[in-house]
Amino acid sequence: MSVSVGVEWINNFHGDACSQNQLDYMNTHAEGFRDSMVARGNTSAFDWGDDNAWETDFRHPSFGGGGDALNWSDNVNFCYFADHGGNWSNVLHIAFSKSHNECLGASDTWKLGAKDLKWLVLDICDGTLDTTASAVVDVWGGPMQGIHMIFTFVNTTSPWSASEGSDFGADAGNWAALANAWLDRTYGSSIGNTPIAIAAGASRDEAINRRENETIAWRDYDVTSTAWLAWKWRH
Amino acid sequence: MTAINVLAAMPALPETPPPILTLPPPQVSEKTLLSLARSMNLRGTQAAGSIHRDTSTFGYSEGSFDLVLYRASGAFRYKDRNRWQIDHRSNVELSDAAAIRRARRLLERYKLLPAESRVLRVSRLNVAAAGPERRIEDHRVIDVAVHFQPVVRGVPVDGPGGKLTVYLDHEGLTCIDHLSRRVGSIYRRVSSLHAPEHAVDLASRAWNRRGLHSVEVNEVRLCYFELGWTDQQKYLQPAYIVLATLIGPDERIRTGDIFVTPATTNSVGRLVPRIPQGRPQKLRAARGNR
Helix, strand or coil: CCCEEEEEECCCCCCCCCCCCCCCCHHHHHHHHHHHHHHCCCEEEEEEEHHHCCHHHCCCHHHCCCCCHHHCHHHCCEEEEECCEEEECCEEEEECCCCCCCCEEEHHHCCECCCCCCEEEEECCCCECCCCHHHHHHHHCCCECCCCEEEEEECCCCCCCCCHHHHHHHHHHCCCCHHHHHHHHHCCCCCCCEEEEEEEECCHHHHHHHHHHCCHHHCCCCCCCCCEEEEEEEC | CCEEEECCCCCCCCCCCCCEEECCCCCCCHHHHHHHHHHCCCCCCCCCCEEEECCCEEEEEECCEEEEEECCCCCEEEEECCCCCCCCCCCCCCCHHHHHHHHHHHHHHCCCCCCCEEEEEEEEEEEEEECCCCCEEEEEEEEEEEEEEEEECCEEEECCCCEEEEEEECCEEEEEEEECCCCCCEEECCCCECCHHHHHHHHHHHHHHCCCCEEEEEEEEEEEECCCCCCCCCEEEEEEEEEEEEECCCCCCEEEEEEEEECECCCCCCCCCCCCCCCCCCCCCCCCCC
């Protein structure tokens, strides 16, 4: 079984309307993930960095604004996005260096998994603000529309090394349980960050089963509804 | 000009500057792997288990136990793959103090406890679920991890490396991460340390060069700096780690940042590997090259 992979990352912003603080390591995280997955027999569909990463790649067309997710983020099985994030009003925002068509992508314009997307890494801050039901379900219950799992961080995090993405990609590509691999590869005891993996399911048992056991071999085991979320985090 | 707000207290400095130490090349082979397996109470023979290898590790599996030894660092992970991070529907109710006591005893039993160490942090692996009523159900802790830092000549070891972590579930030990290189002799004595304010000043200049909007400095640490699992490292050097939060122009987008710089006036080489350069991309076409 082969999984298709797409990655987007942003290190460099400009002093314009989309201005944010410059980042390091985002290219190495995203491309490292992609390279590790490809080395294990999976396929790379796209790699968009800096100004080539666009908000429309995540916006579902039903929300207008040139939404093109069905041709990009939702046209692959595994998407890795490395950048800034911010979470307010129960909406996650991701920052782009070029307005195409917005500077900020917003999770309330996403229908993740409407087509092919099964797993999304949001290697950003503020994937959730805490681990309460309201923080997790109010942000992710809506946008998860068939996607199996999301991997991200609670509050802020700091990249310690260039290899976090490639390490996670190696584990994922070797069919490790995805949630455990994410938590293992991204938790840093020195910095005390909080990685989190969120799984969806039509029932509680399904969501928990995915959280505990899902590997990339589960690609074709569809999530028929996101009635339940099950999450796992280290802190 | 980056706005910099220093919230951190500066670390106290030792009376005598800690020297730069050598890190002998790790002894990593199938023989040391099997010897290590036996020290972890496995049978540690090719008949009892299986050996596997790749470009960065040697591995040994026996029953449900995996031992992985890293070629570059000599670091290893010993785990029970049937229990580590696995949800067996239990809830671990160990207090921090009880977990630390158990973890110390385990490290002593395996002769892995450094001569001097301190507890950096205790972390917990949590699980939870919620359904249509958006109420948390089944929130449990499935392991408690005690993260130790070795202390060398009175200075804690920090960085991606410099850790011994013991993971405990409801039945006991599930995994040990030993990411702490063997320390050799003095390579170079240090006549003086930079002041910690010097590290903040260097960090500020770096942030200015990056054109950052605003930065809060949350913590400044003096440590011996150790790299991660797959990095080669020849010297253990005193360093400052500056932990900061980068704040974006509208103040709603924040991210962590780590700045590392030598603490000594006569440091050796680079502390941190250079960040790999990205591959240049052609400008994307209007339709996105579909």
